[in-house]
Amino acid sequence: MAPSRVKSLPSQLTFPVVGIGASAGGIEALKSFFETLPGRTGAAYVIVVHLSPDHASHLPAVISAVTSMPVTQVTEVTSIEVNNVYVIAPSMTLSMMDGCLRVEPEAGRDTHRAAIDLFFRSLAEAHRERAAAIVLSGAGADGSVGITRVKEMGGIVMAQQPEDAAFSSMPRAAVNTGQVDIILPVPEMAQKLMELWSNANRIHLPTGDEAGGSLAGTADTEHILREIMVILRTRTSHDFRQYKRATVLRRIERRMQVNGLSELSEYRDFLHGHPEETPLLLQDMLISVTNFFRDREAFDALRSEVLPQIIESRRSEGDPIRVWSAGCATGEEAYSLAMLLQEATGNASEAVQYQVFATDIDERAIAHARSGLYPESILADVDAGRVRQFLTRDAGHYRIKKELREHVLFALHNVLRDPPFSRLDMVCCRNMLIYLDREAQLDVLRTFHFALRPGGILFLGGSEAADSVGNLFSVVDKKARIYRANVAVRADAPMPHAPTTVASSLPMTITPPLGRRKFSFGDLHQRVIEQHAPPSVLVSRDSDIVHLSDRAGRFLQYAGGGAFAQHHRGGASRTAAGVAHGDIPGAAGQSQRGGAARPA
Missing domain, CATH: 3.40.50.180 (Methylesterase CheB, C-terminal domain)
Incomplete structure (x- = not known):
């Protein structure tokens, strides 16, 4: 204990x-x-x-x-x-x-x-x-x-x-x-x-304006900071423009201190001349930090107040429980959720299946999480009963048992850019929003609401809240930061935000629309879907492809030939429909780079 x-x-x-x-x-x-x-x-x-x-x-x-x-x-x-x-x-x-x-x-x-x-x-x-x-x-x-x-x-x-x-x-x-x-x-x-x-x-950096994201400093300082961010984005494909400016400055200040530099311009020049500093700055920006049952009282509230209701609703409908751990870092929090779900479903009168989807953009952290191997000191966070049930001793470390690991799917995913999971019973995103600027926070909260079933649960960190989108969530336990998704209506209905970059189009000929039209399928697709939905393919009543969204090409592969033949060979509409439905988020199985990164 x-x-x-x-x-x-x-x-x-x-x-x-x-x-x-x-x-x-x-x-x-x-x-x-x-x-x-x-x-x-x-x-x-x-x-x-x-x-x-x-x-x-x-x-x-x-x-x-x-x-x-x-x-x-x-x-x-x-x-x-x-x-x-x-x-x-x-x-x-x-x-x-x-x-x-x-x-x-x-x-x-x-x-x-x-x-x-x-x-x-x-x-x-x-x-x-x-x-x-x-x-x-x-x-x-x-x-x-x-x-x-x-x-x-x-x-x-x-x-x-x-x-x-x-x-x-x-x-x-x-x-x-x-x-x-x-x-x-x-x-x-x-x-x-x-x-x-x-x-x-000796280090004197300007302060970051949390609300506006501007620098309280000279134009030259702003230019130098942009240069540093461009170097980082160019070398790592990670974009931190949606981070709070104060957070970015603190991370840079740490690297300046470690390297004995006192001026921002000196660090920019150092970064230019020392490529090996780039991954170190990236790791400082990501800070993939968590631990098992972090904020134990909040997890206790989740176990006693929330999970029994979720299990009962899934049992009556016969569906598996679907949970998304967004910004999972090295996996401790995702496994904590899986432990609670295993305990709760094991006590249910009828068997209820569950799946935890755990995502992050830090490749190193995801690899660690997949291995499920943690140091002996996690015993301070995991009680003896759970150690016996879920962990095995492994040469001075403890490894998550295979039976539990099979319930947790780890994948690279950028919550600010990639399509979300869907039909979820719970989203757990703890201690990530605090690093993002206000607009990015709002985007992410709307995305979570879109991903949740009506009445689904949002579980945030101790310094975070969903009050900024109060029309979308109602409070279940304010101290534990547990919220319930409201049914959104009219303008309240959130949709995943548009991607910040445009992928190259698929090199194929699209079957033109038949008959005389006074509008373009492409224009209609762009206006109605492209800016508000995951990657998609528009097909005609005869199952011919008539238009592709900009990012749909990432999920499709074609041999040479006309589009009509390719459609019937490859089943493009089925693949794209699966993506648009949300079962296959943009990074569930492939490395997604770019966009704002997740700190811990």
Whole structure:
């Protein structure tokens, strides 16, 4: 059982706070770190270690011997002060709330193995961009989940060079996440931290206007930012123009800090000359971060208030339950939904089938999700009963059992551009909308309404809401961010928004309309369908193709010959109809690139 989760409040501290995680072999690494650290750095340091109570009780004395900073073992609520070192007490878990450290007794062995992850998460949520996380020598993978939250909130992540560690598995697990900014031998870490903080003080970027999306800066600055976005779009095919400007600037600022650059123009030039920086900037922009049952109280509300109603309605109609996890990142949330559905349908009086469609535009994250392999520290989020039912031990990790994985279909998909799924009972999209500008948020919410059955459920993140389209959704549980789709009428009826780019037309001859017409099928198709619906094909009563929408060619393949013959050979109208119906979204099975990306 995980420790109680008290929501961290934003910290009012103005100095950096460094969380340091270590396990086996970590004592020597900690000594080496503090030996090279000046006594007055303008930061505070919090050490979380995996040691037996006997060893842990001696740790403050060990650290005091190599630093002039005061070292305190945290046994009660303690205020964090600059130029101080804090050490976790034996058999306790540590969290940061506002400007204080809070301790709780460990709730069990699983909590002990995730103590670093739990602290890193609370550090990130409380201290945000002024947080730093360092993973040192240790066995296991603790810390590899928590560092992703630090990265998500704009903090810096460092790891000991695995070859330099007495026990390399902890730093190696952190590095393998792709979320570590800097990998160094321990003796070089202190100097690097000093350089990072010094450079951070020199960076002065304009502020982003959240409402209008404009930059509060010079025209030259706006031009430089556009250049950076063009480089990113050209090299990766991902377009971030619909992200909030403040979010884009924060992500760029992180990369400037890591690379020791203080001017936006310097970073543009650096990006031009260092192509290897582009994927690193992309990963910072995507931030594919989540965890199992994130915001547990919200998932509890979903389990108790919503799923029984969905199951009962599907049981009476005989249809399978269809759920879409949009922006699924590395899959933890999609599997969490599948676990709840398996539990709920298993308790139903009659068998009810279910399917979870999980999508994201981050190819690396989707590959991770498909593998279903997660570090041992997920035990802090998944209770023991579900671990036994849904997970299997796999060489220091846990893998989702095949029986559950078969219910979850992962696919690349851009929710801002690609056609949605349809006839859904629930859409889960958590902590993605907060990164998009207002217009993009409205588009996505309308798309979700279009994808849901009447009365279907929308499940959002803790900082998100559907109030901006209140005519389309009604509140089920405001605290849990659960909404129900209303039946839209007249102008309220949402349709998927038009694509932002136009694909090349299919090189084929279209059968002309028969008889005398005073209008063009193409014009009619363009006006009525093209701007408001997924890719489609217009056919005549005789099943002849008379017009293709701009993007329909992506889904059709033809050999040479006339259009009439091709139609009868390839069944084009059937394929296109399936796409337009929504069963085959634009990226369910192929890589879709471009458009605004999903952060976590």
